[in-house]
Amino acid sequence: MKKNLGAQLALYPSPLVVIGAMNGDRPTWTLVAHTGIMSHDRLMVSLAQAHFINDKIKAAGKLSINMVSEEMLPQADYVGSVSGAKTDKSEAFEYEMGENGVPMIKASPLSIECEVEDIYEKNGFDNFVLKFTGTYVQEENLTEDGRISYRNMKPVLFEFPTYEYLRTGDVIGKCLSFKKN
Numbered sequence: 525m526k527k528n529l530g531a532q533l534a535l536y537p538s539p540l541v542v543i544g545a546m547n548g549d550r551p552t553w554t555l556v557a558h559t560g561i562m563s564h565d566r567l568m569v570s571l572a573q574a575h576f577i578n579d580k581i582k583a584a585g586k587l588s589i590n591m592v593s594e595e596m597l598p599q600a601d602y603v604g605s606v607s608g609a610k611t612d613k614s615e616a617f618e619y620e621m622g623e624n625g626v627p628m629i630k631a632s633p634l635s636i637e638c639e640v641e642d643i644y645e646k647n648g649f650d651n652f653v654l655k656f657t658g659t660y661v662q663e664e665n666l667t668e669d670g671r672i673s674y675r676n677m678k679p680v681l682f683e684f685p686t687y688e689y690l691r692t693g694d695v696i697g698k699c700l701s702f703k704k705n
């Protein structure tokens with residue numbers, strides 16, 4: 525029998541990302557673990573309304589989602605520990621601008637350029653509904669036929685209950701290959 529722990533936020537691990545937006549002529553960065561896929565062409569990023577970056581995203585109407593690799597975890601953890609309201613985080617990462625004008629982290633293996641389509645406010649959170657307009661992948665993380673290879677990227681995962689970062693593991697099967705058994 526499983527023990528019922530009551531109503532808990534328990535759907536983990538989740539991929540860890542850094543959200544980027546422009547703050548005037550400098551970028552600002554915020555670490556986020558609560559993201560979602562809403563349909564095959566919309567993503568969602570959930571940000572507490574007290575965060576500094578929210579107003580910057582609303583003003584620009586766009587943001588970047590940058591997957592966190594193990595190499596960039598120290599800086600990613602840092603941008604999740606201080607607020608842009610008090611500390612200028614613009615130099616935490618080297619960056620380049622995407623075609624649609626959002627700052628993207630050079631060291632991140634995968635950056636997604638997004639436009640804000642809608643904001644669903646819920647219990648103190650701005651849930652940004654996002655249309656993606658560009659997907660930027662480091663060459664070494666593409667397969668020979670041009671697909672994104674998450675095996676090489678080693679995206680960092682997060683889990684809330686023990687507040688830890690996890691490493692992704694091995695490939696354990698091909699999707700839809702188990703029905704034969």
Ligand SMILES: Cc1cc2nc3c(=O)[nH]c(=O)nc-3n(C[C@H](O)[C@H](O)[C@H](O)COP(=O)(O)O)c2cc1C
Binds near residue numbers: 576606
């Ligand atoms: C591992 C980790 C995951 C986080 N995930 C989220 C999240 O999903 N949503 C959120 O609103 N804040 C999240 N935070 C908190 C923000 O990153 C943090 O409060 C940050 O300093 C806010 O920066 P800002 O005020 O410059 O926007 C997370 C922090 C850590 C350390």
